[in-house]
Structure formats: structure tokens, C-alpha cells
Amino acid sequence: MxxxxxxxxxxxxxxxxxxxxxxxxxxxxxxxxxxxxxxxxxxxxxxxxxxxxxxxxxxxxxxxxxxxxxxATPKVVLPLAMGSYTEAALEMGLRATRILVDWTAMTADEELAGVLNVTVGAPVVQLERVFTTDGLRVGLETTRLPADRYPGLRETFDHRSSLYAELRSRGVEFHRAVDSIETTLPDAREAALLTADTRTPMFLLNRVSYDRDDIPIEQRRSLYRGDRMTFTAVMTAHSSDRS
Structure with a gap:
């Protein structure tokens, strides 16, 4: 050179x-x-x-x-997994909780109906929460669920806890999830909820989870602060890939 x-x-x-x-x-x-x-x-x-x-x-x-x-304190490092990030953070010894932003009753438009496998106009409940670890706001998560499948969810669910644990207690078994991940910048509202600057880079994760019958469980949009969060993933080769 x-x-x-x-x-x-x-x-x-x-x-x-x-x-x-x-x-x-x-x-x-x-x-x-x-x-x-x-x-x-x-x-x-x-x-x-x-x-x-x-x-x-x-x-x-x-x-x-x-x-x-x-x-700053060190970044929060969590596995990119199908389970609850609240549960994962607690297992790592972090103080993790959720702050309720809003519960919203809505109806499925054509696009959402296709994602959740419900009819157009079916009732949908939307839960928006801020994810915190050790008192720091690190994520904003918006989850949409078919209301008829989870009756009384708004009245019985403790928003500070794991939604996945709540759904499992109702007999729902998570089997697979389809994720898409990209980087983005928050809008003014999102930045305010995360106490961040609008120039703060974010991870944007869109997920649809399915049960063992391949019926959609949830659609989730998660926005995580890139300056405070790191995600790890473990990949294992299938036997056919090892030759």
C-alpha cells in the first residue's frame, strides 16, 4: 500500500x-x-x-x-429472541419494568386484518408501553392483538409485567416469530417518550408472532435506543449445512 x-x-x-x-x-x-x-x-x-x-x-x-x-452507563445487552425482553433483562439482574403510554381500542383495516388473520373491522386492542431498564427509558413498544382472542386483557393485565407471560397464562404457546430490523430516527413524540434527541439512532423491530397452529398472536412495533441497547443473536448451523 x-x-x-x-x-x-x-x-x-x-x-x-x-x-x-x-x-x-x-x-x-x-x-x-x-x-x-x-x-x-x-x-x-x-x-x-x-x-x-x-x-x-x-x-x-x-x-x-x-x-x-x-x-453513560454501559449499554444494555439483550439476546435477539422470541421471548420477553422484560424477562430477559430480569434474568440478567437488571431492574426492568414498563411504563404505560396508552391502551387503544381499534378495528382492523385490510392490512392489519391480513397480518392478524382476522376479518376486516374485527376489534383489535393496542397496547403502547415504554420499556425501562435500571430506570432508563430504552424502548417504545406498540403491540396489537385480536381483542376477541384475549377478552378482558385490559382489565386484568398488569402493564408493568411481561405480556408474553400473561399470554402464556392464557394457554397461548409462542412457536415462531417473523422479525424485520432496520435503523431509523424517532419522531418528536417518540423521542420525548424515550427522553432522547430526535437525532438519536434507533433500532426498529417489527414482529409478528405465531402459535403452534401458525395463527398470529400479535403484531409488534418496537423502537429501541441505539445509544443504550445492543442486541445479540446466536445462530446454529443445520446438519445439512455442516458438510
Whole structure:
């Protein structure tokens, strides 16, 4: 490789390296110096510092608290699985709960009827909740379920607990799920509910779960903060793939 072929190291990347070292010497919750102070310390433009800080924010190393920037706690790492993220977080020793945003009674349009395998106009219940771990709002989940299949759900279900556990207690057995995952940015309402900035990158997970008879159980739209969440997946090769 010639000298000209070598990747350029941009100014903000150099500053980010210095900021990484600075953060290594601080504890979660400690205040980070302002952009002005850092620009003077490293003799660079404030925009250069701003770019480096933006990368650190996305990486989950820092977080905004009003006008203050502080060292963030480590990201929440959860398995990308068919089960409940509340249950998974609790198993990892995290404090996890849900904050109720709204229950909504609605009717299925043609598209939703096809997804949930119900007739057009069938009653659907929509549950919207914020997912928290250790007091931090990390996800916004909207679940739509056929109302006739889960009578009295709104009256009996404790919204702070696992919806999957509630459905299992009603005899529903989760068998498979079809997920699509992409990245997105939140709108103003979503950002407010997650106490995040509208520039915060998000994981958007759309899921349809099915029981053993291949009947849809739920349609779920989940928005998770990319600066606070990491998902892992374990893949196992089938015997036919090992040759």
C-alpha cells in the first residue's frame, strides 16, 4: 500500500481517541467538559469536538441530561429472541419494568386484518408501553392483538409485567416469530417518550408472532435506543449445512 492509499485519519477521529481516554478515567454519571473547554484543550474547532461527541453518543459512551453531558452507563445487552425482553433483562439482574403510554381500542383495516388473520373491522386492542431498564427509558413498544382472542386483557393485565407471560397464562404457546430490523430516527413524540434527541439512532423491530397452529398472536412495533441497547443473536448451523 502506498502512502496515498492509506486511510486518512480525520481531525474529529483524533479528538475522539483523546476523549475515549478521558472517559476511561471517569465514572458513570460524571460530567464531561463542555465543547468549548474541549476545543480549547485540544486546540481544534468546536465543530470538530461536536463530531467526536456525536460518535461517542451513538456508541453509548456519553449521554445528554438537559444541557449537561455525562459519562453513560454501559449499554444494555439483550439476546435477539422470541421471548420477553422484560424477562430477559430480569434474568440478567437488571431492574426492568414498563411504563404505560396508552391502551387503544381499534378495528382492523385490510392490512392489519391480513397480518392478524382476522376479518376486516374485527376489534383489535393496542397496547403502547415504554420499556425501562435500571430506570432508563430504552424502548417504545406498540403491540396489537385480536381483542376477541384475549377478552378482558385490559382489565386484568398488569402493564408493568411481561405480556408474553400473561399470554402464556392464557394457554397461548409462542412457536415462531417473523422479525424485520432496520435503523431509523424517532419522531418528536417518540423521542420525548424515550427522553432522547430526535437525532438519536434507533433500532426498529417489527414482529409478528405465531402459535403452534401458525395463527398470529400479535403484531409488534418496537423502537429501541441505539445509544443504550445492543442486541445479540446466536445462530446454529443445520446438519445439512455442516458438510
Amino acid at each position: 502506498s502512502v496515498d492509499d492509506r486511510p486518512r485519519v480525520l481531525k474529529h477521529q483524533v479528538v475522539r481517541g483523546k476523549l475515549d481516554a478521558l472517559l476511561d478515567g471517569l465514572s458513570a454519571g460524571d460530567a464531561v467538559p463542555s465543547e468549548r473547554v474541549l476545543a480549547e484543550r485540544y486546540d481544534v474547532a468546536r465543530e470538530t469536538v461536536r463530531q467526536a461527541m456525536r460518535e461517542l453518543l451513538v456508541a453509548g459512551r456519553i449521554e445528554r441530561r438537559g444541557r449537561t453531558t455525562v459519562v
